[in-house]
Amino acid sequence: MAVPKRKMSRSNTRTRRSSWKAELTELVTIRVQGREVRVPRRLAKAYKTGVVSIEG
Numbered sequence: 001m002a003v004p005k006r007k008m009s010r011s012n013t014r015t016r017r018s019s020w021k022a023e024l025t026e027l028v029t030i031r032v033q034g035r036e037v038r039v040p041r042r043l044a045k046a047y048k049t050g051v052v053s054i055e056g
């Protein structure tokens with residue numbers, strides 16, 4: 001595990017942390033079992049083939 005050699009200033013720590021942002025997943029509308037459902041694009045094929053089931 002990487003260990004810092006020197007203490008990082010508070011402003012540098014906050015700047016570094018704020019640069020990491022989560023991105024919203026792109027949703028697509030697919031028809032499964034007669035229902036239209038919005039799912040993440042990378043999981044659309046899994047929903048269509050039945051690998052992942054739709055709840056609710």
